[in-house]
Structure formats: C-alpha cells, structure tokens
Ligand code: AMP
C-alpha cells in the first residue's frame with residue numbers, strides 16, 4: 300500500500316466514519332458537552348412580553364416626545380411595577396408608572412424613561428429629558444426570538460450558553476447522541492503499567508492514559524483494555540474483544556515494520572479492510588486504518604508517545620467529531636502565528652513540531668518546546684498547547700515568519 304498524503308488520509312478516514320444514530324434522552328443537568336440530536340423550539344416568544352430594560356418610568360411617548368411645548372413634563376404616577384408583577388391597569392394620557400428592570404409593560408406604556416432623567420415628587424414624576432424615540436428602553440416581545448422558530452439544531456455541542464437556551468425553553472430533558480465508545484489497547488512486550496516496578500529494558504505504558512484522557516476530552520467513553528504482549532494470538536483475541544465492544548479502536552504500537560509488528564496482519568485475518576497504512580506525516584508515519592463489517596473503525600497508531608498523540612490530534616479527533624454527530628466540515632482548524640524560532644523539516648512529509656501558542660500585544664506567537672523534538676520524548680510535550688505545521692516541500696520557516704498552528 301503506498302504512502303498517502305495527510306489530506307488523502309483525512310478524506311479516507313472521514314469517508315469511513317458512520318455518524319452514530321443512537322440517541323438517548325438525558326436531564327438538562329447532564330447535558331454539558333453532549334451533542335444535541337433533536338431540534339429545539341419554544342412555544343414562547345422571547346422576550347415573553349414587552350418589558351423594561353431600565354429602572355425608571357413607563358410613559359406614553361406622545362405625552363413626552365421632544366416636540367412638546369413644555370420642556371419639563373409632569374405626569375401622574377398611578378402604579379408601580381416590579382419584575383414578576385402582572386400589571387392590571389392601563390396608563391392613560393398624562394399618567395406614568397414606576398417600573399423596574401424586567402418589569403412587564405402595562406397597557407398604554409410604550410416607552411421607558413430612565414430614572415436618572417427624571418425627578419419624582421410624591422405622586423408626580425417630571426421628565427427632565429425626553430426620550431429619543433418611541434420604544435426607547437423597551438425590550439419588545441419576540442424581538443430576540445419568535446415562538447416555534449428553530450432555536451437550536453441537531454449536531455451542535457451543548458455548552459453553557461446552549462444550556463441557558465435549553466433552560467429558558469423549559470427543556471428539562473434533552474435528546475443527545477450517545478457517546479462514542481473507544482477501546483484503547485497498548486501492544487508491546489516492553490510495556491508495564493505505572494504501578495509495576497521498572498526493570499531494565501522496559502517502558503511504562505503512557506499511551507493508555509494519554510489516549511484515555513484524549514477520548515474523555517473528546518466526549519467519548521474510553522474502554523481501557525490494557526497492555527497486550529507482542530504475541531500474535533494474544534493480540535488477536537484482544538482485538539476481537541475491542542472491535543466487539545466499541546465504535547472505534549485505538550491501539551498503539553505494532554504497526555511499523557519490525558518483527559513484532561503484527562497488527563495489520565491480524566486485522567486482515569479478522570476480516571478488517573485496511574485503507575491506510577502509511578501517511579506522509581512526521582511524527583506518525585505508520586498509521587493503520589481499517590474498518591470492520593460491524594462498523595467498527597480501527598486506528599493502529601504508532602507506539603511512540605508523541606506520534607500516537609499527534610495522530611489523534613490530526614486524524615482521530617476529526618473522525619470522532621463526525622462520529623459523535625457534530626455537524627461541521629471536519630477540517631483541522633489551523634490558525635496563523637508568528638514563529639519565535641527557526642523551524643525546519645526535511646520537506647518530505649507534513650511535519651509537526653510542538654510548543655506553545657502565546658499572545659503578546661494581541662499577536663499570536665508560536666514558541667517551540669525546549670528540548671528534543673523527538674517522537675519518543677513525551678517529557679517536553681507537557682505544557683505544550685499547539686503544534687506548528689511545515690507542509691510538504693517546506694524545509695524551513697524563519698524566525699518571525701508566519702506558520703500554521705493547530706491549537707490543542
Ligand atoms: P512500536 O510502534 O511498537 O515499534 O513502538 C515504538 C516505540 O514506542 C518503542 O520505543 C516503544 O517502546 C514505544 N511505545 C510503544 N507503546 C508504548 C506505550 N504504550 N507507551 C509508551 N511508549 C510506547
């Protein structure tokens with residue numbers, strides 16, 4: 300299978316993803332971070348009724364408009380309306396009402412005079428400054444939203460602002476897509492778990508934890524299947540378990556060309572169709588992508604910790620976005636920043652280097668992580684928040700030049 304570009308890999312992966320169809324209905328309290336699966340409408344206009352945007356006085360514009368002869372107009376105060384009160388009387392010509400922010404306008408009132416522009420004496424209020432226009436400081440019914448229009452569409456992520464909209468629409472229950480289930484397994488004879496004692500030659504399995512964290516951040520349900528020895532039958536059994544319990548499998552290691560790299564062979568033996576096995580990207584060249592008849596999408600990621608995470612950030616993220624039901628174009632979101640350092644690549648593969656995106660006087664600046672940019676070096680990956688990309692054919696980006704950034 301030939302090496303393909305990262306753009307081709309992205310296209311193939313996205314084509315392989317079937318959007319989840321299963322939904323579940325949950326309480327609004329649990330909805331944060333979930334993907335909406337139903338259109339939301341409200342039977343109410345918003346604002347629900349005309350109300351005051353200020354503490355002040357409700358008047359009839361015609362009584363107080365700037366065209367009137369008298370500079371200071373005095374009106375009879377006939378009632379007081381706080382927020383939450385349903386006003387029952389009508390305000391006639393020559394009358395006004397005391398009203399507070401959010402208070403519902405009574406019949407007859409069409410304009411609010413803010414309290415700072417008035418003087419109240421007993422049952423009289425004097426208007427010191429006429430309103431600029433009819434309807435000043437009135438929040439008119441239905442100006443923010445009209446009943447039964449679509450408020451929120453399926454495919455959006457529910458964050459705090461959407462929670463507010465759902466609450467105001469009295470949606471105490473909301474239908475969302477179920478979370479994608481992602482099985483995670485680490486292959487390698489050298490691997491031990493963090494709780495084991497390190498013996499010479501061994502490596503602590505960090506990928507299992509890094510990928511779990513990535514999946515949780517993506518809104519998926521991680522299913523940690525642990526460490527698997529580089530023995531074909533054992534890996535095979537674990538992969539069978541993985542593809543039967545998940546929508547997506549992420550395995551790390553065993554996809555290079557070493558003697559112990561069995562993953563691709565096993566996937567084929569199990570009936571998986573392999574679509575990708577090498578991508579022109581650095582780090583992350585060995586990337587196996589396969590699909591099974593039950594719909595399970597398999598990512599065989601490289602074992603090196605940085606390579607595994609870069610593959611997730613660059614490819615798996617887009618696949619999970621689509622799978623989760625998010626509506627969008629599933630493109631990596633690159634932004635431009637000024638490079639604080641010279642960046643280099645051999646120009647053969649799309650190359651990612653890691654570091655920090657900072658803002659200085661409003662300008663985005665990318666600073667390379669200190670220490671080795673080696674795909675086995677997970678240490679200096681900590682505290683980075685961005686990857687800078689050097690496209691194929693670009694061997695150098697000079698300090699001070701613009702570079703594309705994938706913010707993490
Ligand atoms: P592989 O892709 O299996 O050849 O592994 C490449 C490198 O990544 C080797 O140095 C492995 O020891 C290391 N590696 C593989 N799996 C993991 C893991 N789960 N956690 C940390 N390092 C790993």
Ligand code: MG
Nearest residue numbers: 486487552553
């Ligand atoms: Mg290995």
